[in-house]
Structures are given as structure tokens and as C-alpha cells.
Amino acid sequence: MNIFKKAEPQTIEVLGEPLKCPVCRNELFWTRRVQLNTSMATFFNLDWANRSATCFVCSNCTHISWFLGDR
Ligand SMILES: [Zn+2]
Numbered sequence: 001m002n003i004f005k006k007a008e009p010q011t012i013e014v015l016g017e018p019l020k021c022p023v024c025r026n027e028l029f030w031t032r033r034v035q036l037n038t039s040m041a042t043f044f045n046l047d048w049a050n051r052s053a054t055c056f057v058c059s060n061c062t063h064i065s066w067f068l069g070d071r
Contacts, residue, residue, distance in 0.1 A: 009059035019065065021058040029056035029065070044068075 009028035012019040020027055036044070036051045056065045 012056050014067070019056060021061060021063050021065070023063045024058065024061045026058050026060035028059040030059060031056055 007030060009030050011027050012029050012031070018027055019029065021029075032055045034053050034055060036053055038051075041051045052069065054067045054069070056067075058064070
């Protein structure tokens with residue numbers, strides 16, 4: 001997980017609400033934008049959609065919250 005240590009974790013807002021880790025209730029996350037590959041997009045039935053996703057990695061327990069599209 002050393003690649004996540006370069007940036008300071010931040011609080012994230014989703015639909016006007018602060019994002020909290022469902023595991024440890026932490027509110028600080030690292031943000032990563034990822035391109036979904038074709039097999040993943042097919043798995044999620046996303047062939048019609050934007051194939052990028054944003055993931056927020058909990059700075060405490062490293063649980064990843066995924067959101068489709070750019071945030
Ligand atoms: Zn956590």
C-alpha cells in the first residue's frame with residue numbers, strides 16, 4: 001500500500017454527505033481514478049457506460065469504496 005502514502009488522505013463528500021468507511025468509520029480517504037478493463041466492464045454490465053471509476057481508499061483500514069464514473 002506504499003503507493004497510497006504519497007498524498008495526504010482527504011475527507012470525501014458524496015451527494016452532500018461525508019463519506020465514512022463502513023468498516024472503521026474513518027472519514028479520511030485516498031482517491032484513485034481507475035479505468036475499468038473490458039472484462040470488468042462486462043461483468044458490471046457497463047458496455048453502454050463510462051468505463052472509468054473512482055475509488056476511495058480508507059486511510060485507516062484500506063477498505064476501498066468504489067464509485068462508477070468520475071467524481
Ligand atoms: Zn476503514
